Amino acid sequence: MCGIVGYIGKKRNAIDTLIDGLKRLEYRGYDSAGFAVINNNKIKTIKETGKVVGLQRKLQEEWSEYKDTSINLGIAHTRWATHGEPNHDNCHPHCDNNEKFAIVHNGIIENYQALKTQLELKGCKFNSETDSEVIVHLISECFEGDLAQAVAATVKKLEGTFGIAAIALEDSNSMVVARSGSPIAIGIGNDETIVASDIAALVAYTKRVIFLDDDDLAVITADGVDIRTLNNVPVSRETTHIDWDTTDAEKGGYEHFMMKEIYEQPTAISNSIRGRLDFKLETAVLNGLNFTPIEMAQINRIIIAACGTSMHAGMVGEYYFEDLASIPTEVEQAAEFRYRNPIIEKNSLVLAISQSGETADTLAAVKEAQNKGAIVAGLCNVVGSTIARETGRGVYLHAGPEIGVASTKAFTCQTTVLLMLALKLGRNRRLSGQDGMKLIKEINNISTLVETVLEQADNIAQIAKKYAKMNNFFFIGRGYLFPAALEGALKLKEISYVHAEGYHAAELKHGPIALLEESVPVLALANDIAGKDKIIGNMQECRARKSPVIATATIGDKSIEEHSDDIIWIPECSEFVAPIVTVVALQLFSYYFAYERGCDIDQPRNLAKSVTVE
Ligand code: G6P
Numbered sequence: 001m002c003g004i005v006g007y008i009g010k011k012r013n014a015i016d017t018l019i020d021g022l023k024r025l026e027y028r029g030y031d032s033a034g035f036a037v038i039n040n041n042k043i044k045t046i047k048e049t050g051k052v053v054g055l056q057r058k059l060q061e062e063w064s065e066y067k068d069t070s071i072n073l074g075i076a077h078t079r080w081a082t083h084g085e086p087n088h089d090n091c092h093p094h095c096d097n098n099e100k101f102a103i104v105h106n107g108i109i110e111n112y113q114a115l116k117t118q119l120e121l122k123g124c125k126f127n128s129e130t131d132s133e134v135i136v137h138l139i140s141e142c143f144e145g146d147l148a149q150a151v152a153a154t155v156k157k158l159e160g161t162f163g164i165a166a167i168a169l170e171d172s173n174s175m176v177v178a179r180s181g182s183p184i185a186i187g188i189g190n191d192e193t194i195v196a197s198d199i200a201a202l203v204a205y206t207k208r209v210i211f212l213d214d215d216d217l218a219v220i221t222a223d224g225v226d227i228r229t230l231n232n233v234p235v236s237r238e239t240t241h242i243d244w245d246t247t248d249a250e251k252g253g254y255e256h257f258m259m260k261e262i263y264e265q266p267t268a269i270s271n272s273i274r275g276r277l278d279f280k281l282e283t284a285v286l287n288g289l290n291f292t293p294i295e296m297a298q299i300n301r302i303i304i305a306a307c308g309t310s311m312h313a314g315m316v317g318e319y320y321f322e323d324l325a326s327i328p329t330e331v332e333q334a335a336e337f338r339y340r341n342p343i344i345e346k347n348s349l350v351l352a353i354s355q356s357g358e359t360a361d362t363l364a365a366v367k368e369a370q371n372k373g374a375i376v377a378g379l380c381n382v383v384g385s386t387i388a389r390e391t392g393r394g395v396y397l398h399a400g401p402e403i404g405v406a407s408t409k410a411f412t413c414q415t416t417v418l419l420m421l422a423l424k425l426g427r428n429r430r431l432s433g434q435d436g437m438k439l440i441k442e443i444n445n446i447s448t449l450v451e452t453v454l455e456q457a458d459n460i461a462q463i464a465k466k467y468a469k470m471n472n473f474f475f476i477g478r479g480y481l482f483p484a485a486l487e488g489a490l491k492l493k494e495i496s497y498v499h500a501e502g503y504h505a506a507e508l509k510h511g512p513i514a515l516l517e518e519s520v521p522v523l524a525l526a527n528d529i530a531g532k533d534k535i536i537g538n539m540q541e542c543r544a545r546k547s548p549v550i551a552t553a554t555i556g557d558k559s560i561e562e563h564s565d566d567i568i569w570i571p572e573c574s575e576f577v578a579p580i581v582t583v584v585a586l587q588l589f590s591y592y593f594a595y596e597r598g599c600d601i602d603q604p605r606n607l608a609k610s611v612t613v614e
Helices: 014-028 052-068 112-121 133-142 147-155 257-263 265-273 293-298 308-325 334-339 360-371 386-391 409-427 433-444 446-454 457-466 481-496 532-544 558-563 578-596
Strands: 003-009 032-039 042-049 073-079 101-109 160-168 171-180 185-188 192-196 208-211 216-221 224-229 239-241 301-306 329-333 348-354 375-380 394-396 472-477 499-504 522-525 549-554 566-570
Touching: 003 014, 003 101, 003 160, 003 171, 003 216, 014 032, 014 052, 014 073, 014 192, 032 052, 042 052, 042 101, 073 101, 073 160, 073 171, 101 133, 112 133, 133 147, 133 160, 147 160, 147 171, 147 216, 185 224, 192 216, 257 265, 257 578, 265 409, 265 446, 301 308, 301 334, 301 360, 308 329, 308 348, 308 409, 308 481, 329 334, 334 360, 348 360, 348 386, 360 375, 360 386, 375 386, 375 409, 386 394, 409 433, 409 446, 409 578, 433 446, 446 578, 457 566, 457 578, 472 481, 472 532, 481 499, 481 522, 481 578, 522 532, 522 578, 532 549, 532 558, 549 558, 549 578, 566 578
Parallel strands: 301 329, 301 348, 348 375, 375 394, 472 499, 472 522, 522 549, 549 566
Antiparallel strands: 003 073, 003 192, 032 042, 032 073, 101 160, 160 171, 171 216, 185 192, 185 208, 208 239, 216 224
16 A cells, blocks of 8 residues: 655656656555655655646646756655545655655554654654654654665664655765565666566566565665665665566556456466466476475365455365365455464465455465464465565466456456466366366366457446446355355445445345345346356345346356346356356446446545555
8 A cells, every 4th residue: 555656867857757656556545646856955845635647737837847857866655545634744755844854655653653752752843644754753863974874773663564765855866765564666777776666667667676575775876776684784685577568557548457457357367377287297387386296285274365356266266175176275364364363284275365465464464374384375466576475485377467456357367376276286186187187178268258258248338337326236146156246246346336245145045135125236146057046046035025136147048037137148167167257247247337337447435456554
């Protein structure tokens, strides 16, 4: 949450690079935005509430001639408010009372109140309600002529999480960054260095990136980076080559990132699968897991820790691992995993699933699991992200950047990868070569099936429009389609702000059925797989209460028509593939529904894509 960007170099105007970077990081928060640069021997800040376009407008109004000045150094921030409402004073960057230092911060300073009281007693004036402001006052207090030393002394006093970028008026040739718990990526260019919370802001300028570890501090200059510990001991961090393209992080003609990412799914899934199916040994190849066959055979329990959409993907994984590999599996909401003191036995595999690889609760679960001696692996999309590095073993999705706040392609790629992992674990146990091959063929066909769903977009749009005035929804499913129902409901509420609940179809009658009436539609996942007959019964129960029923049904399955008001057709597939393919239809339904209601689809209110606070 919150995105930070920093630029130092002579190649281009710092402000343009900062604004461009903020736009690319806006999915991390869009309550307010601001930047600080050194100009005419002063730290100049411009801030604005709301989105980055507002900041850009303000820049044009207040300082349109900025392009005529050579500005080589600056820091910038897009905020997701935690402490203090999104007003001008709470916008970052924050400056000290003498305006000699400026900082941007991503994370939460848990002991800020105590630090603030101490600083106020010494006469320090606070201009905001944020936790972040203490950082800049502490830097000012600790400064003895060297910004790196002042930042090191400051962060030693901080409790909580932070990614910080700081500049000092005295030194316009460097910037200092530090991290603990919140990501900092450093893009190494030619005669320029760019810092950001996420590589999305860097790939336009360089593909060479260094990721800081916790408790690293780095002095950034136009020529590169000098990384050290907080005690000034030099450390070296490897440079990663990023293969994302700039166009991957742009809309490419689509009105919204979400729609672009929905349509990218066939390609993204193919990329997740590429090189990972072994037709000869009838299994999957997931080298990043680094398991020998013996180690793999010893895994006797799997615990999946994740949040949001990733958790729903994990729930599908639970079915896969139990059905195909006979490994007892449970899915834990990551925050709950951490705080309820889970029992981890020898040979338990904890699988952390996270698109961003930065979700604070999932990261905390990883640390708790490692602490308890579990084998921990990550399933992440963002290369070099904290969870990917912390786990040290796992599988990357290779889905490309996901910018729309509502997750889409991450879900379908996560479930595809989980299916490959179940295939691998299954083949390592009782799954026959014949069944392995059958599964390989199904996995290989997922992209084509998703394309068939995308071809139904017009029909789905019509149905979404028809129901767009409704304010309450239920999504119901059974078996493999139960997690899909949860994900469908999550998508609808995330982007359209409509109350939508995902329920197991059988559970509906244990309470929620009391809410059913004409104005409460039920979206029933009634594909022709195990459980269909039972869900037809549930659909009848809903209709008997006058709820309109929209069904997903397998193409050609006429039996659903008499039990539903509208049908979204899904291509025929096995139960393993059904949740992946069906969710694509539900993504489209939510998109068109929210579109019809005029919602801000890519940046829904109150949400952020990368939730780096607990
Ligand atoms: C946020 C996002 C969701 C996402 C969840 C987990 O809530 O808005 O779309 O599913 O975080 O994120 P992760 O990056 O860990 O998958």
